[in-house]
Amino acid sequence: MKISASVLATPITGLGSLLPGISVEDIDYIHLDVMDGNFVPQISFGEAICAEVKKLTEIPLDVHLMVRSPEQEVPKYYSLKPDFITFHAETTSFGVRLAEDIRKNGSKVGIALNPGTPLSLIENYLPYLDLILLMTVDPGFYGQSFVKSGLRKIEQAKKMIEGTSILLEVDGGVGPGNIRELHNLGVNISVAGSAVFKSGNPAENSRNLKHICKA
Ligand code: DX5
Numbered sequence: 001m002k003i004s005a006s007v008l009a010t011p012i013t014g015l016g017s018l019l020p021g022i023s024v025e026d027i028d029y030i031h032l033d034v035m036d037g038n039f040v041p042q043i044s045f046g047e048a049i050c051a052e053v054k055k056l057t058e059i060p061l062d063v064h065l066m067v068r069s070p071e072q073e074v075p076k077y078y079s080l081k082p083d084f085i086t087f088h089a090e091t092t093s094f095g096v097r098l099a100e101d102i103r104k105n106g107s108k109v110g111i112a113l114n115p116g117t118p119l120s121l122i123e124n125y126l127p128y129l130d131l132i133l134l135m136t137v138d139p140g141f142y143g144q145s146f147v148k149s150g151l152r153k154i155e156q157a158k159k160m161i162e163g164t165s166i167l168l169e170v171d172g173g174v175g176p177g178n179i180r181e182l183h184n185l186g187v188n189i190s191v192a193g194s195a196v197f198k199s200g201n202p203a204e205n206s207r208n209l210k211h212i213c214k215a
């Protein structure tokens with residue numbers, strides 16, 4: 001299990017002292033939750049803040065765009081060379097073209113689905129995808145509880161991507177109490193906001209989450 005730590009769950013002003021000490025052995029990705037105040041209620045940050053975060057760490061970036069106009073927003077992140085750029089299936093009818101463009105610009109393509117969005121929405125463009133991000137909360141805020149129907153959807157998604165190299169990422173309400181179950185279901189990457197940043201030491205918290213999966 002890899003951990004993608006969402007910095008949404010910690011004050012952005014503290015990242016300058018938090019991030020530089022953290023090794024990629026402990027936190028696999030820095031998850032950047034970009035929110036436009038339109039697709040989701042809140043505005044978080046955009047490409048300028050993401051570029052500042054990048055300067056603080058060697059850990060690869062996992063950009064999650066919760067924005068209404070991905071065609072317009074996605075290209076702003078190419079210069080950051082994130083490992084993954086993920087946009088929401090609910091926000092575009094041109095997923096294939098956008099996915100091709102992301103790959104052409106050197107990042108891997110992620111597609112995100114809200115808890116209420118069926119997997120059938122993306123089954124016709126799987127070859128263009130590198131990662132499926134299943135939201136297990138309605139996006140917009142950290143610290144929400146895991147939506148239980150997510151477990152069944154994870155099983156369905158695993159079946160859908162069997163035989164492909166597409167990775168499965170889960171985002172929302174993941175912590176020490178449920179990460180083992182996600183691991184057992186074959187989830188490759190777990191996003192963790194509160195579980196990593198809310199209390200204690202982020203590197204240690206992330207290590208602990210990985211440890212729980214192995215135990
Ligand atoms: C929710 C974001 C998540 C969130 C996760 O809209 O996409 O990445 O920060 O936070 P936790 O782990 O606290 O649910």
Ligand code: ZN
Nearest residue numbers: 033064171191
């Ligand atoms: Zn996210």
